[in-house]
Amino acid sequence: MVGPKRHFLPLVLISLTAFFFYSYYHSSLPPSTSEFNPNLTVSNPIHAQSYNPSLTNFSFIVKVLGFNRLDSLSRCILSLANADYLGDRVHLHVYIDHFAHQNGSSTTLDQKLSESHRILEFVDGFDWKFGEKLVHYRTTNVGLQAQWLEAWWPSSDNEFVFIVEDDLEVSPLYYEFIKSLIVNFYYNASNYSPSIYGASLQRPRFVPGKHGNKLQLGDETRLFLYQLVGTWGQILFPKPWKEFRLWYDKNKAKDIRPLLEGMVTTGWYKKMGERIWTPWFIKFIQSRGYFNIYTNFLHERALSVSHRDPGVNYGKTAGPDSQLLDDRSLDFNILEMHPLSSLKWFDFCFREVIPGRVVTNMDELGLLLPYLKNQDSVFLVNLCEISDSLTRNLLCHFERLNIRNYILFGPESDFLFDLARRGHPVINIDQFVKTVGLYKLTSQGSQFEAVKSILAKAYIIKKFMENGYNSWVVDGNMLFLSADLFLDLESKDPNDDFFLATSLELFYARSSNTAKKMWDNNFVSKVVAMVEDLARKISLSHGKPSFVHVMANLLEENGAKCKKLDETTYGVKIGSGNVNKSYLGNKKLVYWSTEMGLESIQKWLEELNLWVVDQESSCTAVVCHKS
Template sequence: MATVFGPPKKNLLPLLLLLVSLSVFALFVLFSETTRSDAEIGTDFRRNSGDVPPFTFLVKVLTFNRLLSLSRCLRSLAAADYSVAGDAGRVHLHVYIDHFSLARNDTSAEDNLKNAREILEFVDGFEWRFGKKVVQYRTDNVGLQAQWLEAWWPSSDHEFAFVVEDDLEVSPLYFRFLESVIRNYYYDASSFSPSIYGASLQRPRFVPGKHGNKLRLDPGTKVFLYQLVGTWGQLLFPKPWKEFRLWYDDHKAKGIKPILDGMVTTGWYKKMGERIWTPWFIKFIHSRGYFNIYTNFQNERALSVSHRDAGVNYGKTAGPDSELLDKSSFDSNFLKLQPLSSLKWYDFCFREVVPSRVVRNLDQLGTLLPSVQSEKTILLVSLYDAQEMLMRNLICHFEKLDTRNHIFIGPSSELLFDLARRGHPVIDSDQFLDNVGAYNLAKSQSSYPNAVKEALGTAHVVKKCLELGYSSWIFTSKALLVDKTALLDRVGSEYDFYAGEGSRILGVRHSSAAQKLWTDEFLRTIAAKTPSLKASENSIVLVSKLLEQKGKKIKNIDVNSEEGKPMVYWSLEADSNMIRKQLKELNLWLIDDADLSCKAVVCHRSSG
């Protein structure tokens, strides 16, 4: 019998409309969730409130044949205060026991077996009340590098690993501090940075960059950031560790070694090879520009202490490196960590790094310029139409020449913000030009060629430099500074303006004449002329022509230079691979092609 559906009754219409509306809304939400980027999803759990989602804390203990060391280490871990972890049993103990070597004959098989069984018996009977205890007893002697690298693959963004070698002893307060670090610098969006890969509990005591600064900190500095990884009690964040493991696999498969010139750790690797893992991680950190959280307690105290027992790193026992911090000597206010913006950052040379300096208006520019100028000179580098590997190579030259008075200017891009994250001051020219008004240009500047925006942005910076009493040099992306001294030696009082070959560089010396010319009226003239520029033209050409029309002479910095030119240039149409080849022939290619990072760490001692 057929069923015939007639029109719905009136009293059902509101219900049907409600159901349709709910269905549409559910589909919209589902579509929105499935189209969000991984970056957005990964930051959902970061918030500004005090609520922290439950996270898993894994204690990874690496041991081999040192029972006394292991027992001291485990007992110190078990004696720590885990009360802030709650009752969820979220602190798990994983013990990795390396097997004795079957190839070595320095110890009898019976002694090796006896030692291994004593360790296993102790670990099996060791009570861990704060979560699960997992023991992995290997079938081979894999060594220290494999023990570290194979100890952890994060199962989620809410899982953390605290890795300790067996000759380590921790403070009873170590977990309270690390829990505070995770809460403040991982889950709090206002103090989170993707540049941070973890936290070390050991006393800072080593600068790996050759000829680097002495490791000196103000007594008031309790927490700071330092690039160096700490192997004596290191907390690892999940995402950077995954990134490192994949990077390691890629480099290892291609036969690329972790050679980083200018580093003491490279000497370690050349001597010990694959017995150690830290040179690999250091090379990775250098290529990514990442940092580690460190503590600074007075009187050589620390939250973790290495007894430096005889093993891979020490031929004979050296004894504790620091004094262990206990509850009686601990200031509870220390757990109230400062905002990330208040902390100081240091590189492998222990030079201070200032990240996230992004200029978006004239007021910010006026504040930044005095902090970066050197000898009242500013180097302004344009990122317009720049190729990333050429900019990375330029930065390596800046580091080699100890040139730290540079600023990058360019449109919003991953390159611009990555440079800022790594400590280079940048000007976001899109927002900067909007905020300065751009002299009657349309608010949306997407229709203008890059040369127009480049000319206007750099012209405003030069004007501000002149107002503050600074000279300035504008570099396009088609120029490379190779001799800072030779460049500055060409500046004299008889000229106010300087240019390089093909107008790849323009220098403006601070003088009353230059300041008198470089006014709002001159900027309006640039703004009026720049729209006629073609996208392929160089903005410095236009500015140079306008200066000549004003009767100003421009000195060529490339003539009469028997000692060599301070700059290297290439044409607008030059292929990047050809440029790289030619720079390599001139020994001016300073980056590692695999990572687009500098081949060397070059330390220049800070004055004072």
């Protein structure tokens, strides 16, 4: 499609603004989680409803970071002045870093002073017609990190900045695009996500995760989301930036460095230290699970181009990194914005992430399964009564072992919604049991929570079987040391439909014809009856029914082939005795009693080098496995 003519663009954008402004204030609820869409970004509905920005207070500031490159700075500011600002009031703030005070000849000093003064004369004399012009000339050399971090503290949730370094050049179309993007993805409630921290106008060229996938996108992809921050023309949203600055202050004060194993940027930080700021922001983004909007305009085109002039990053001029997109090369409608639910999301390894997968019923579970990896087996991980930090640690081990075919299930909570926001598929067990009629159960207290978990597992396994998936049911009180255990058991004992390990609460169900025939609605009804009866019998002792125990009894009654696993052959129990790294040997997993306290579990796992989360319970490494 050929883009609209320039004189129509203001009218088009005004119309878009009015439409989305109307849509926002007439949409009282966020996207419904009851209509399951595997590509839909779903945040905690409570938080989504409380977010209420006002487009009438929208303000935009361009922040230009300069140092000692007059030719670069003048080219940058002239390109900014050539943009169409649609009659909006847009402010220009120019930050000029001072040269470092070093011993040298008076001639060298005079040259530096003259260069700084010429830059100031140019900026002072430049007529910025679109709003306020502010010049901040520093008294000392603060470097690139402080230039970025001290450039902005948002005055409201409706103030946005576009930060450009002085060797950038922007397209005349850049503001029209940015304004449309902000209207669509910040002010439109149906497209808003708290996971998005901004947008980059540079052409994506870099994957920071070591051994990550190549940057490959289809020609039809115009917009996508990617975790990596862009430094060659970055729009920042106010709330995430404030959150980052407070996070940075806390970590810097406590001398916590932004080290993230498996990232190329960590190597940069070890070499350049506090001269650069991006490793700090990358670590923050990894800990929060946030994303950036990027463009894919094909033919190496972008709305912001770096000329890569000599400076912190380049010893000599490398030339433009991309082709500047303008009216002459515009062969599509640049203001066309697809719904957020249709956009692709990618992590630091450039692996696709699918956020918002919250399952509440059997139909939604059936829709989810085809989006799992093309493997025969699925891990169903029980998070009931498992702490948040232990869950995070488990998921970091999944990443290291490249275990991606899993579904987490647990009670409705902010934490469960946050896991879904970050791209982990989850089952809301509280809603799930209601939809299958289990809300009528008579059990109470902790017994009821255990009963819900057991019965949900029975229904979920049935759905897995119907869709041709084998099931591995595990609790969150264990860590896998290798994925070989599951592959070995499935291949060595192909005639056994079921495996179980009582102490581990580990259960396997093969999706064979015999197993599917047995695991019908009548079998699930037997599970309901047995669990209810068992819960009543043990209620006085305050015990809890065991899923594996129930399965062992029912499978035996139905004459199913069921192999009992020797826990000591495959696993090591921590919490007592002398367990160290050498003792693990060829074991496949470690596990612990649910009665153990979190501090004791963490201490044991730290001694075994199995605690792989930091102070914020985010992974200490990014591990890339090629798709």
